[in-house]
Amino acid sequence: MPHKHNASRRHRIGKMKFKVANWREYEAGLRRRGSLTLWLTPEALSGWAAPRRTTRGGQRHYSDLAIETTLMLGIAFGLRLRQSEGLLSSVLALMGLDLPVPDHTTLSRRARTWKPSAKRRAEPDAPLHVLVDSTGLKIYGAGQWLEEKHGAKSRRGWRKLHLALDADSGEIIAHALTDQDTSDASQVAPLLDQIDDEIGRFTADGAYDGDPTYNAVLRHSTEAKIVIPPRATAVARQEAEPVNQRDCHVASIQADGRLKWQASTGYGKRALIETAMSRYKGIIGRRLRARSCPTQLTEVAIGVAILNRMLICARQKSVRCKATTPATK
Missing domain, CATH: 3.30.420 (Nucleotidyltransferase; domain 5)
Incomplete structure (x- = not known):
């Protein structure tokens, strides 16, 4: 892209100023992003156990939603797999829930084959x-x-x-x-x-x-x-x-x-x-953080889901401030 007009004199041109029109809702949403209940939802707890298999093979203890919740909790708060396991164990204990927590080896193994299940939150009204x-x-x-x-x-x-x-x-x-x-x-x-x-x-x-x-x-x-x-x-x-x-x-x-x-x-x-x-x-x-390509794909998919969920909590609406003309004598 070319340089802007008046490049040599732009230091004299005032920059555009914006203000947040929904500051109260935006500030409340930013605080809610740190709430554990945002990532550990009742839907995730109700679907914690994996459905029973009807084909040959071992029975899984944790559903894909449980694996997704644990990985999302760790990535959202910058934790490794072992620390994510410990955080989730303490949260479930404080909530009084007797649910098993996926260990770090299970998280690492299941992350290679995990498929994203989240859909868009709403259908657009226009293209x-x-x-x-x-x-x-x-x-x-x-x-x-x-x-x-x-x-x-x-x-x-x-x-x-x-x-x-x-x-x-x-x-x-x-x-x-x-x-x-x-x-x-x-x-x-x-x-x-x-x-x-x-x-x-x-x-x-x-x-x-x-x-x-x-x-x-x-x-x-x-x-x-x-x-x-x-x-x-x-x-x-x-x-x-x-x-x-x-x-x-x-x-x-x-x-x-x-x-x-x-x-x-x-x-x-x-x-x-x-x-x-x-x-x-x-x-x-x-x-x-992941080292193998399949696990890196899972990490990116969960990172995108985290950003979209944060966006639901809080999104600022910026409006441009009106330019004030300097007073003339």
Whole structure:
């Protein structure tokens, strides 16, 4: 993106100011996020025992909901598996419930095959505005520290977390975890496969520019409006060829400039997905705790469920303050 207008004089231009319109409800919701009853719900306690199997094999003692509750409790409060086991044991004892607690070995084993069961909390009234982006998560181990401090070459890499966000509700509606060499555009179709609702608008940054992204979105929703900034060297197609949405973006940028194109298309909404990724790293963490890929997928899925549940408790409504003009003599 180009620099803003008046870049050399922007220190004299006052920054936009916002205030929280629902501060009382937002503050109460922030306190509720630390309540244990938010994560240990009556539904989880009623479905604690696993249903009996009708096929051959051993009988499970804990349901998938019990495993999910224990893992969610640990990730929400930054605990390891053994500490999660101890916290849950003390909470159940204080509640006077005689329920068995999954031990850390059971949690580690069941996390490899756990499948998310949480659904979206509400059906949208209108087509979705989907925001897509990716960020990096470090893998367990020393990695970069050894290379920077001692010059030792480390083969440890990092994982790439792909997120799809509902711009209206702020809820993460799809996610994927890949290795560091996977391109962003290749994960558009897997993310859209997790979304059953109609998509009205799709917004992403320039890394997703290209026919594969446009084709994947239009296969899902033929009437979707796609907002992706084309490359600086992009050229519109010849007049004889059918004009698509990307050609319209290229022509608009060439005619009015990139800044006006951003304002006319609402590209600034993409900042919400940046906020969601920052919220994930700030609350869940910048590093994956699990070591195997299946367990890392479970960790990410539960982390996304935690953020969505926190969003239900408290979401601020920011409104822009009116600018005050300086008094003149």
